[in-house]
Amino acid sequence: MKILQFFLFFFFSFFLLGTLVSAATVGMGVRWYKESAIVNEGTQACIEYGLYNPEPWDVPVYGYLEATGDLAKIYIKTEPTLIPVNTSSKEAIAKTICFDIPKTYEENCVLGLFCERECQESEIAYENYVRLRGEVIGRYTYDATAFGGGTGSATGTSVAIPLELAISCQPQERNKPVFYGTIGILIIAIALIIWLLTRRSKKKRY
């Protein structure tokens, strides 16, 4: 009798497990808090998103963020993060995507070191900021069995969120103390050289 119970237990366990595995569903959600941002050139700007994996989906996923459009070349790739099953939107796991904002506006530089930027009136107006447009894509991977035999397609899903980064023009003055200090040191150095040369030629004459 006990042997029969033992076999029945295992039979139903495997049956239940098999049903659950074959009925698995997978997906991921993205929560976002902004679709545009004002950023400074030459800096790294980061935007936070939330990744979640709500019921009834029952496969843990590894979520990550990518960018398209103008943002594709400047986003910094990150490692996927485990998003466990039953992670609701309220418990979304924070995931940040960062962008290397390029130098955009012209600078006037002396000796290639001492730079200043005078933002034009038109560049200071928000509506005239240089803009980078694209989408942030929430994707995921999961431990899946390989695509079976025969002709057909593997599948995947993602969520796309529009994002516009407006690069502000920041007026920048030359660092005057360093600038004048450097000129002073240069003048002193030149003067010393001239003085030394003059002294040497005088000594030769006598």
Next chain:
Amino acid sequence: MNTKTFGAVLGVLIITTACLAFMSTMSSFTSAANVTEQNTSSDANVSYYVAIGMSTELMNGIHFGNVEPDSTENNASQNFNASSMTEYWIAVSPDGNTAVNISIKDNAVLTSSLDTIPNTGYYYNASETNDGDNPFVASTAMTTSYVQAIADVSNGTNAYFRFWLDVPASTAAGNYNNTVFFQAIKAV
């Protein structure tokens, strides 16, 4: 120019440079106006959240099984179940706060080593209804760029898909594979 004169000129130059540096430092100092003002902060955070997932059969892939050369509109294996309903759908989770548009693309044409089946014969159709007639006939060919398949799918509902494949007469024997992607974007 004797040494004394030169020394004097040098001294003047040094003092001038030091003065310029000091003045420019001073110029960065500003005096605050004596203004009395009361203020308080004010903020509002608006966020959206969307989740999409695949049905079990879609997660397992879109299979056409064994198909004959020179055949048209071959049904994907789960286009019609015993109840004449499709088993392929994208679920828009109830844990979301906006409707979405769903777009579709593939990463490349169906490929087997050096041989391919063109996207012009890989069709799909989408619907919010799932029965024998919906999604209806093979209407839109797959492309390698996202194309909107269905608009304004509410959270808590599904977008149902069917897929068909034309196999040209000259197609070489082989298993032809690629990857199909579904993407959700907030409906405007």
